[in-house]
Amino acid sequence: MVQAISTSSCCNILFSKSHRSTSPHSLHRFNHYSPSFAHRISTGVQRKALELPLPETVTQQVQNKEQRKTQFALENLTSWLLKQELAGNIDAELTIVLSSISLACKQIASLLQRSSIINLTGGQGTINVQGEDQKKLDVISNELFCNCLRSSGRTGIIASEEEDIPVAVEETYSGNYIVVFDPIDGSANIDTALTTGSIFGIYGPDEQCLIDLDDTSTLDEAREKCIINVCQPGRNLLVAGYCLYSSSVVFTISLGKGVFAFTLDPTYGEFVLTHENIKIPESGNQDPMANHTQAAT
Numbered sequence: 001m002v003q004a005i006s007t008s009s010c011c012n013i014l015f016s017k018s019h020r021s022t023s024p025h026s027l028h029r030f031n032h033y034s035p036s037f038a039h040r041i042s043t044g045v046q047r048k049a050l051e052l053p054l055p056e057t058v059t060q061q062v063q064n065k066e067q068r069k070t071q072f073a074l075e076n077l078t079s080w081l082l083k084q085e086l087a088g089n090i091d092a093e094l095t096i097v098l099s100s101i102s103l104a105c106k107q108i109a110s111l112l113q114r115s116s117i118i119n120l121t122g123g124q125g126t127i128n129v130q131g132e133d134q135k136k137l138d139v140i141s142n143e144l145f146c147n148c149l150r151s152s153g154r155t156g157i158i159a160s161e162e163e164d165i166p167v168a169v170e171e172t173y174s175g176n177y178i179v180v181f182d183p184i185d186g187s188a189n190i191d192t193a194l195t196t197g198s199i200f201g202i203y204g205p206d207e208q209c210l211i212d213l214d215d216t217s218t219l220d221e222a223r224e225k226c227i228i229n230v231c232q233p234g235r236n237l238l239v240a241g242y243c244l245y246s247s248s249v250v251f252t253i254s255l256g257k258g259v260f261a262f263t264l265d266p267t268y269g270e271f272v273l274t275h276e277n278i279k280i281p282e283s284g285n286q287d288p289m290a291n292h293t294q295a296a297t
Contacts, residue, residue: 077102077251077262090239090256097177097202098239100152102251102271104145105198105243108184109264111144112138112196114246121191138162141183141198155179159230166230175270176232177238178203185242195246202239203232206262248286252278 035232081095090098115121120136142162148153154175161182169175173247181200241253249264251271259278262271 011160015180063064074265075188075273080260080262080273089257094174094177094202094238096152097149097154097175097179100148100154101145101179101181101241102243104148104183105249106200106264106269107144107148108137108141108243109245110251111140112190115190126289134162135187135190137182140182145181145183145198149179157230165221176204178232180230195244197245198228198243200241201234201237202219203230203236206240250274 022181076231078099081090081098084090085092085095094180111118111120114219115137120140141161142160145168150169152175155169155177156175157166157168158180159178159180165176179200179202181198184190184196185199186194186196237256239253239255241251244252246249249271251262251264252275253260253262258276260273261275261278263274264270265272
């Protein structure tokens, strides 16, 4: 009897499921079990809702993740220049000129580190326009600077401390900017492995200065205009900077709004931003200049 009832019940359940019966018996079974099922679902949803973080918590977590990402992030000179370009502080052509100068500084730094090994110490046997004895690296560094600036295609005039007169870039490669520089300042320190550096400044020309090398009749007049363009006051500088060669190589630059320093990472060969908004203290007692400042005030 029990066996028969069980078999019948199973048949009824299977029949009702396969034919989706709405008999009172099947509805009774559904209504009997659905409250418990619904209760379990609602309880699970409530638990999940309690586990979800509040919007403020989510925002804080995102900020913490961003801080963790940027805490060890490095910004190189190229990306910094691109940001300055996007901000409207410089244009794309000036970015290229500065990248060319940084490339020249990297090459000079490499030569200085190997100068004793590759026999680049000592004098060249020539005298520059200032009456100073030129070192071998004076001449080589000057060529490096000039070649990098010419190849940028964005410079019109190049004026070096090692040259008698400013050099106008050929019209084919000429751009709008005037670059003045000293390829190696303190070259007398090279033989004793002391600190040296490169100094540079960038001007915008008062007018275009293009020299046609094929037309010799206008060379003197064109060169005179170029010299006049170079002789601008310091307030006209668009960019000023220097590259320090010592225990580390530091590329320091100002676009007129703050001073920033980038240290050369020898592993990657990139200048990495290490000092932002460098400022001179208003007063101090460690520098002899501070005593003069205090005495004057």
